[in-house]
Amino acid sequence: MxxxxxxxxxxxxxxxxxxxxxxxxxxxxxxxxxxxxxxxxxxxxxxxxxxxxxxxxxxxxxxxxxxxxxxxxxxxxxxxxxxxxxxxxxxxxxxxxxxxxxxxxxxxxxxxxxxxxxxxxxxxxxxxxxxxxxxxLTASQHKRDTYQEIANVAMGRAGDFLARILDVFIDLPIPNVNELAPSELHMALATIDQDSRVSAVSQGFAGGGMHGEALVIFTDSSMEGMAKLLNYDATNAPVQQELEALMDIAALLTSACLKGLTEQLHVNFSPGQPILLGQHQQLRELLQASTLQEQAGEEDTRPPLLAIEIGYSIKSHDIHFDLLLLFPPMAIPALDRQLAHILEASHEYG
Structure with a gap:
């Protein structure tokens, strides 16, 4: 039957x-x-x-x-x-x-x-x-859908890794995928109040003829809770605790997410050195320090970059933070080719 x-x-x-x-x-x-x-x-x-x-x-x-x-x-x-x-x-x-x-x-x-x-x-x-x-789906919608699903799986790998370390449940969203001019990066972060003050760490990565930048962004209201969750020494200055929490979580999250991308794209992305992008600044102000932002002129006429936003939450501790993956225009053709190979292999295997 x-x-x-x-x-x-x-x-x-x-x-x-x-x-x-x-x-x-x-x-x-x-x-x-x-x-x-x-x-x-x-x-x-x-x-x-x-x-x-x-x-x-x-x-x-x-x-x-x-x-x-x-x-x-x-x-x-x-x-x-x-x-x-x-x-x-x-x-x-x-x-x-x-x-x-x-x-x-x-x-x-x-x-x-x-x-x-x-x-x-x-x-x-x-x-x-x-x-x-x-x-x-139109070709454009299909492309966006593909990026979103790849990001969804990588997001899950990173969320699982972090959840095991922190012994918490992490609420995972649907990734937000946009193609934006570098001067419009703030528009990619739909989950962050544009008036909030934030801190962020930037980490470049490269592999398979592609390169990009990962930004981990915390609102100020979440930093104290994250430091407590990590059980940092209370005798340390609060500012030092916040900085340690920011750098540690950013490195862990970026590394785990890149590993998830590597598993799917079969490209070994190597992360660079984490860099403190800024602390306690408004979002637009902070994003101006991004390496991809710096490449843009006041009237940027280049093709848009690919921005993938993942907004993680630890609701039990009222903690919210974002991972923003940025791929510049010159990396997108290589990324598209790799995704096409995956879809073709999936069709043959299935």
């Missing part, structure tokens, strides 16, 4: 990668959903006997979707597929009723083994069929 399956993820790239990883001889009809509300509609209509569910999504995220499934007593077999691999995230989805948790990106072998373990797949049992996607 043909199984009805739904793949729920806000990223078109992620849905395609997952579909390509499904066994071609699986007797299943596959539908797509872009967020939790759509997934619930698929379940209610009988189109999601098996649901592959992302966590970080707009409208209704994965946690909220699992809660609604339980509240409505909907009949579906849920496999969570997420870039947020924190132990607390995995434990939480299991408590909410998910049958399995798998980190992104899933390989074809991993999917097949998982489905076989739960008795959902029999080799040569039929043929995989996809119901046509209702949403089509």
């Amino acid at each position: 043909t199984l009805r399956v739904t793949l729920c993820d806000d990223s078109g790239m992620a849905r395609k990668q997952l579909f390509r990883a499904l066994p071609a001889d699986w007797d299943a009809q596959v539908s797509m959903a872009e967020h939790g509300e759509q997934a619930l509609e698929r379940i209610r209509s009988g189109a999601a006997e098996v649901l592959f569910l992302d966590l970080n999504m707009p409208v209704l995220d994965g946690y909220e979707t699992l809660e609604r499934i339980a509240a409505e007593q909907l009949d579906t077999f849920v496999i969570v597929v997420s870039g947020d691999i924190q132990p607390a995230a995995q434990q939480r989805v299991k408590r909410l009723g998910a049958m399995a948790f798998v980190k992104k990106p899933m390989s074809a072998g991993e999917v097949t083994n998982l489905l076989s373990t739960f008795g959902l797949y029999t080799p040569a049992g039929g043929q995989l069929h996809q119901v046509e996607e209702s949403t089509t």
Whole structure:
């Protein structure tokens, strides 16, 4: 009997990668959903006997979707597929009723083994069929979606690394991807109040014919909480504690995020020396010290740079900070080529 399956993820790239990883001889009809509300509609209509569910999504995220499934007593077999691999995230989805948790990106072998373990797949049992996607993306939208999904997985790796060190749960957002002129960098940081005073560390990185800059930015209101969370010696001056916290978290977060990019892009990004960009300044003021900002003239007519903002939160300690990855115009063609290779390899493998 043909199984009805739904793949729920806000990223078109992620849905395609997952579909390509499904066994071609699986007797299943596959539908797509872009967020939790759509997934619930698929379940209610009988189109999601098996649901592959992302966590970080707009409208209704994965946690909220699992809660609604339980509240409505909907009949579906849920496999969570997420870039947020924190132990607390995995434990939480299991408590909410998910049958399995798998980190992104899933390989074809991993999917097949998982489905076989739960008795959902029999080799040569039929043929995989996809119901046509209702949403089509322009080339520009597809490019942005791809960047966002790559950043999503790297963000999850960094969040997991930091969560284990600090022994906290870190709330992860949907990455914000923009192409901006260097003089408009402040517009990339949508989560920071433009009137807030902030401190930041800059760290350059390079590899595979590409280079960029990573900025870790803390609002002043979060610095004291971070110093306490790190259990720094209270006998030290508060200013020294804040500086140590800023430099340590920036180095850890940047290194872990670059490792996540390296895993996906197969490019070994080597980080440079962390540099204190500034402390207790307004955002626009501070960003003027960025190395990429310095390359821009007053009337910058060059192609835009790629800016990826990730806003991390530790809500239990009222701590919020941003990681901003910046790729200059000359790095984008090499980045696009590498992403194209990944998508092509994924298609062949799946």
